Amino acid sequence: MRALVLHLGLLAVLLALHFVLPAYHHGNLARIMVLASFAMGYNILFGYTGLLSLGHALFFAAGMYGMGLSVQHLGLSAGPALLLGVLSGAVVSGALALLALRTSGVAFMIVTLMFAQAGYLTILHFSEWTRGDEGFVLAQAGRMVCGFDLSDPNARYIAALMLFGVCLMLSLWLVRAPFGRVLVAIRENEERVRMLGYDTFARKLAALTISGTMAAAAGAAYGILFGYVGASFAAVQYSILPLLYVLLGGAGTVLGPFIGTLFMFYLIDLSSGITTAYMLIAGVALVLLTLFAPQGIMGELRRRLWKGLP
Incomplete structure (x- = not known):
């Protein structure tokens, strides 16, 4: 119950901030x-x-291109296009999982990186449709859902909050369900889980598919809410960023990704206003945080204050 109150309380705070934040931070928080x-x-x-x-x-x-190409070239409205983007991510992640999970450890990292780079090069190759590095801007008429204009800052914030709320509560439910407990057991000792009779390949396949589908939903939402689809979102940077967010916030905690994203986003934003070498400041801060809070911000809170924090 305490965990449920904590996570619902965060959603309530984010909803309240919608009415009081200035325009700049209002837009930033939607992106975050x-x-x-x-x-x-x-x-x-x-x-x-x-x-x-x-x-x-x-x-x-x-998710982003599944949504964007269907709006740009097929003339779909935003609602069906978003669903198509999520479906695209589910199909791609499921197919990748069947191949990549035949490996483990460093080989798994390399295989996933290679597939991501292949996807990036595919986007560049079919520039006639994707516009390559330049990307394309979605027309305002293609960003309407049930009469709501998602290019409007207020509608955009509420839509981002709805996506975040669904992902947050889904994550909380998932990791506290028996399926999530098995995933944690696989993380700790996969061989023992297999000896207990669980099909670890099937569980990892499901985990990778769920993970990829959530990522695709975020990509589709990002494109429709901010009106731009570009190849830069398929580059290796966007494979590293979620890793940094999770490590900073606390891997294996439900709130960790949000805290890490918030911290990293504003760290870069504030340091870029001080110097052009803002990544140096961000790097120093990351090194210090890694040294003194190796489990991430929420991981340290769980270790020191609340052992049962999910």
């Missing part, structure tokens, strides 16, 4: 919630299952 949803998907695979992927940009881009 979408990226945190992406990181929560990554956390299912890495934080709870123990599989380190370097290819999640592929799923983010699959």
Whole structure:
């Protein structure tokens, strides 16, 4: 009950902030919630299952381009296009899982990275449809859902909050369910879980598919809410970012991805206003946090204050 109150309380605070934040931070927080949803998907695979992927940009881009291309070239409205983007991510992540899970450890990392880079190069190759590095902007008429204009800052914030809330509560339910407990057991000792009679391949396949589908939902939402689809979102940077968010916030904690995304986003934002070498400041802060809080922000809170924090 305490965990449920904590997570619902965060959603209530985010809803209240919608009415009081200035325009700049209002837009930033909407972007942070979408990226945190992406990181929560990554956390299912890495934080709870123990599989380190370097290819999640592929799923983010699959959702974004599945949505964007259907709006741009098929003339679909935003609602069906969003569903098609999520379905694209589910198909891509399921197919990748069947291949990548035949490996483990470093080989798994390399395979996921290779597939992500192949996806990025595919986007560049079919520039006639994707516009390559340039990308394309979605028309305002293609960003309407049930009469709501998602290019409007208020509608965009509420839509981002809805996505974040669904991903947050789904993650909380998933990791506390028997399925989530098995994932944690696989992370700790896969061989023992297999000896107990569980099909670890099937559980990891499901975890990777769920993780990729959540990432695709975030990618589709990012494209429709901010009106741009580009190849940069398929680059290796967007495979590294969710890893950083999860490590900073606390791998294996439900709130960790949000806290890590919030911290990293504003760290870069504030340091870029001080110097052009803002990544140096961000790097120093990350090193210090890694040294003094190796389990991440929420991981340290769980270790020191609340042992049962999910």
